[in-house]
Amino acid sequence: MADDHRLTPRPPALLGDQERALYDAITGGPRARGPQHFALTAPDGSLRGPFDAFLLAPAVGAALQELGSAIRYRTALTDRAREIAILLVAARWDSAFEREAHEAVAGAAGLDDGVLCALRDEDASALDGEEALVARTVIALLDGDLDDPQWEAAASVLGEAGVFELTALVGYYSTLALQLRVFRV
Known part of the structure; x- marks a missing residue:
């Protein structure tokens, strides 16, 4: 499946300033605190799942990241x-x-x-x-x-x-x- 990916993983060292700020928000935010039930990053430090794509358009990715954080950690849903x-x-x-x-x-x-x-x-x-x-x-x-x-x-x-x-x-x-x-x- 990894060979089918359409994105080239981007480790932190390859990120520009806006991308790095978003990367830090994802890896340093509530998803990264507490128990880790799934890995946010790959062994090379690149983001896993949908998060690597967020870096393609940091303004939109940041908005999605914030919405996801609100849904996961700040709703009344159990x-x-x-x-x-x-x-x-x-x-x-x-x-x-x-x-x-x-x-x-x-x-x-x-x-x-x-x-x-x-x-x-x-x-x-x-x-x-x-x-x-x-x-x-x-x-x-x-x-x-x-x-x-x-x-x-x-x-x-x-x-x-x-x-x-x-x-x-x-x-x-x-x-x-x-x-x-x-x-x-």
Whole structure:
């Protein structure tokens, strides 16, 4: 698979000032603090996953990096709910990197192998309560919209702000999945 990549990895020594500032924000930010469930960098120091592509256009990459950080670390979604949503996006887009990275995070958040397997199939039946609602809502969002009953169910449990956060998450991780696919990461 590495031979299929469309980007040449760029170690830190090859980065310009704007690229290096973004690199430092990614490798020194909240993704790099605490437990590491997946590696942000390759052995040569280049960024893994979608992050290396962020360096192609540092202004856009910085905005994506900040949005991703907000979604991962500053929403009202629980860790488990967030990872359920991310893994459903990964399943819909068949995004191997998102699945690899976030199954590790989801496992650390307490989601078991049965749930992870169900999420790979976009199956919410292994979940209960609010987590099942989050999964059903994400699947509907991936299908394009929430009908009135879906909206009512989601808004009554998550609140309007929670639905907003969930739509932002689905859009962000869908963007990353598209970029990962286009750049063959």
